[in-house]
């Protein structure tokens with residue numbers, strides 16, 4: 001079964017909608033330049049309403065180690081997602097499972113071999129050096145074969161995720177803008193449609 005993460009949650013009701021629709025994980029964005037950025041207090045209050053066994057993923061983009069550590073002290077995160085130019089040594093220092101987003105857009109996609117200790121790799125549409133969460137897809141035929149569990153991201157939505165799953169068989173998919181009515185505000189219906197499309201291909 002392909003796992004699903006709904007990223008960029010900024011409201012408690014959206015966290016509950018994701019959990020009730022059967023999502024395996026939610027993503028909380030701690031990258032200040034994102035329109036989905038939330039502070040520790042809001043993140044804690046979102047975590048508090050989640051039912052047990054929904055994984056809480058914290059997303060960082062070129063944050064300092066001190067910022068990641070203080071977030072871990074303040075918010076009960078299960079996984080870390082690094083979306084910038086972090087090195088493998090940086091990502092592995094926090095004592096949590098972690099995944100690294102690899103930029104598939106642009107002429108020189110990131111190399112999975114640089115992150116051979118990652119608990120998972122996430123293939124996303126952004127170009128190296130640019131942010132994600134933009135709703136853009138990448139050319140799936142360019143997806144590298146990776147020797148780690150991996151997550152497909154980038155411009156997924158209820159209309160294309162079934163085809164993506166059939167074509168690439170990822171371990172998991174990650175969506176943010178494809179289930180939103182505007183940045184940071186999710187649609188209950190789009191979340192449910194997305195979950196159905198993953199399940200039924």
Ligand SMILES: O=C(O)c1ccccc1N[C@@H]1O[C@H](COP(=O)(O)O)[C@@H](O)[C@H]1O
Nearest residue numbers: 007034132133135153154155175176177
């Ligand atoms: O969601 C964000 O705001 C974000 C900000 C900075 C880096 C990554 C971000 N989101 C991640 O980007 C991909 C693709 O998102 P989308 O579905 O295309 O909108 C996904 O992994 C998000 O977790």
